[in-house]
Amino acid sequence: ETGVTQTPRHLVMGMTNKKSLKCEQHLGHNAMYWYKQSAKKPLELMFVYSLEERVENNSVPSRFSPECPNSSHLFLHLHTLQPEDSALYLCASSQDIGNQPQHFGDGTRLSIL
Amino acid sequence: GESVGLHLPTLSVQEGDNSIINCAYSNSASDYFIWYKQESGKGPQFIIDIRSNMDKRQGQRVTVLLNKTVKHLSLQIAATQPGDSAVYFCAEDGYNKLIFGAGTRLAVHP
Numbered sequence: 606e607t608g609v610t611q612t613p614r615h616l617v618m619g620m621t622n623k624k625s626l627k628c629e630q631h632l633g634h635n636a637m638y639w640y641k642q643s644a645k646k647p648l649e650l651m652f653v654y655s656l657e658e659r660v661e662n663n664s665v666p667s668r669f670s671p672e673c674p675n676s677s678h679l680f681l682h683l684h685t686l687q688p689e690d691s692a693l694y695l696c697a698s699s700q701d702i703g704n705q706p707q708h709f710g711d712g713t714r715l716s717i718l
Numbered sequence: 719g720e721s722v723g724l725h726l727p728t729l730s731v732q733e734g735d736n737s738i739i740n741c742a743y744s745n746s747a748s749d750y751f752i753w754y755k756q757e758s759g760k761g762p763q764f765i766i767d768i769r770s771n772m773d774k775r776q777g778q779r780v781t782v783l784l785n786k787t788v789k790h791l792s793l794q795i796a797a798t799q800p801g802d803s804a805v806y807f808c809a810e811d812g813y814n815k816l817i818f819g820a821g822t823r824l825a826v827h828p
Contacts, residue, residue: 609761611761646820647807647818647820647821648762648807648818650815650816653814653815660814661814661815695761695762697761702814702815703750703813703814704749704769704811705750705767706764706767707764707816709754709761709762709763710761711760711761712760712761
């Protein structure tokens with residue numbers, strides 16, 4: 606149904622673990638995004654990539670490391686996370702950046718023990 | 719919906735009634751606006767968008783109204799159905815990114 610696929614759908618990890626979230630889009634879009642959605646807060650933009658170049662880094666802690674190897678794939682590498690990092694992490698894509706709809710995946714529900 | 723805030727404003731409507739969800743935006747220079755629907759366990763789904771050179775746009779059962787004078791956006795859903803129950807977000811374009819509002823929960827009662 607969705608052109609943006611995120612894996613895994615659920616992830617539980619300890620604070621010392623290293624894991625990666627994966628996003629793949631099948632829409633031929635040039636821009637991809639990572640968002641964090643947590644309780645009591647609006648959607649928070651984390652990173653923006655356009656044609657595999659990072660164009661926005663929204664003051665995100667270095668324990669989150671994005672990677673965009675090509676325009677169809679986006680990763681979020683996680684290392685030494687904190688309990689407050691527990692949230693729903695959403696990936697989105699759009700044809701280009703600016704003034705157009707973004708298409709979202711269903712997210713990865715991340716829980717930090 | 720477990721994916722959104724605990725204290726969202728809630729709009730409760732009867733099935734078959736029309737729903738109006740409102741949103742205030744902050745930047746008078748914004749020229750693109752969008753509405754999303756998010757159901758429990760899913761990501762936001764695009765509903766309709768509008769550019770600042772318009773004040774109204776209609777889709778299937780939905781209408782978006784833009785009032786630039788008071789920086790207000792609304793989403794009207796005609797003949798609301800149980801499947802419309804979700805959290806609705808407005809967003810404005812903020813130079814390379816969308817800035818999202820906190821959301822409104824729509825509860826449809828039979």
